[in-house]
Amino acid sequence: MTSFPGTELAKRGGAPDCVQTIELVRDVLARVGDKWTLLTITALASGPLRFTALHEQVAGVSQRMLSQTLRALTRDGLVTRTAYPEVPPRVEYALTPLGRSLSEAVDGLVHWVRSHQGDIARNRDEFDRTPVAKTPRQRL
Amino acid sequence: MTSFPGTELAKRGGAPDCVQTIELVRDVLARVGDKWTLLTITALASGPLRFTALHEQVAGVSQRMLSQTLRALTRDGLVTRTAYPEVPPRVEYALTPLGRSLSEAVDGLVHWVRSHQGDIARNRDEFDRTPVAKTPRQRL
DNA sequence: CGGGATCCATACTGATACTG
């Protein structure tokens, strides 16, 4: 369960090395978990798309955010950016093998969420409904 | 590759239903990918811990953030909060079965990252080193 | 000891306007 090599020791001691790994894991998770990345990757999953196509498809994203997201993904080598020197500029984005690889890895989480979203929803619901029990205290 | 039921259709059409799922997936991913969650879960992976213990172990987290993170995790039913009515207050946090389940699911990503961090680092490095070629600009 | 309530600095985001 989330076992990094040396986690046990590092945790109870003072972590020097594995922290780097955790940082990177979180970094990747943060990117994937960011507001537009998952939508963007999903959109590209079925094939290359142009900027405008993505902009329409992701629905809700601003040019700015889409641009940023794509640059970040490109930087990590998860997506390729191909510009064709044509009269009306044309740029296509596509998932790289690495991108697809990550996409598949993410699938695990996706499935987990799909099969446990009920539990989470139920827990949240109960937690929110609970007046003042476990939660220390509160005043209105 | 990140295949949600009906993703293909929804993508090329106009997504109504699966969007909800994606939203929730992103929601969970965002939580896991948030700055302190992964560290916190990892810390709790080897057993229950008190607030202060966590505070020391996670290293760098403020009381506020730790408190928030724990409340969010508790709300989702991923962590339990047990307060013992003793003279010096004592509260223990522990992963729930659901929490461990998620933790295991996250392992997939962890392993992916571990085996591809080299690629990512290399890509970023190259991307950043590239002056101003095709990529409009560099830097985030 | 375990947080809640506040205040403040900064990061992030969206809307808008402007280019090659």
Place this chain on the structure above:
DNA sequence: CAGTATCAGTATGGATCCCG
């Protein structure tokens, strides 16, 4: 078409003080 630059509102994280 495919972005970038700018500005303003908002969300986020940390530091601090305080109370049960």
